[in-house]
Amino acid sequence: MKIACIQVDVHFGNPDKNYENIENKIRDAVSKQNVDTIILPELWDTAYDLSRLNEISDSNGERAKSLLSKLSKEFAVNIIGGSIACREGNGIYNTSLSFNRKGEHIGTYSKAHLITLMEEEKYISSGKNSSMFKIDGILSTAAICYDIRFPEWIRAPFLKGAKILFVPAQWPIQRQTHWRALLMARAIENQCYVIACNRVGQDPNNTFAGQSMIVDPWGDIIAQGSSGDEEILFADISPELVEEVRAKVPVFNDRRTDLY
């Protein structure tokens, strides 16, 4: 399965510009390689313009659904749609929407752990459910940015058979060592692929780390983005490697469920 991870800058509080950029980048990715699955970064529509979300968030994610469904069908690719600011009822959620090759909406995940350091909880409501969806028959899950600091949350879908973790992010550069270590740790402990797409560029409060990464179930980084530039990261993954690593080091069987 060929992955394309779209590492981009995101215009602060300007969905129109971001929609144009993301559509161009998706068209660029599929024109360059025979891609199966595309992943986008966190809040690629609004960035962290939290105080204006009432004005600029996407009502029920309709705008994002329409674009991502159209492009996934047109190019017969799976799209893990990063995340968008999604208005639902009285709340605004940081929500990841996924689509299969037929343009069908197959997964929704709203970020559960809101980063108080960036005052996210003041503007965004937290999701309550973890996610499971199938990409070309492979059980997968999504977590968003700060979520990767909570291994017990990430673990849950892997106990139910997930093999790939998709991570859209807007991770700041001053904690880039955490980003790298946490992604590798989540891959090693869950013996899964971790496909993590971070943004680059700056907003009024932060410079972002880039370094999007694809980590295999052995914990090896098989592709990595630069820290400053927009780029599309390509890598081939083999879900059979998940089974091989789990057979070699059977940590799932060796868990002490009698103790915890």
Ligand SMILES: O=C(O)CCC(=O)C(=O)O
């Ligand atoms: O956990 C961190 O250090 C960064 C998390 C973050 O930037 C986010 O969740 O948007």
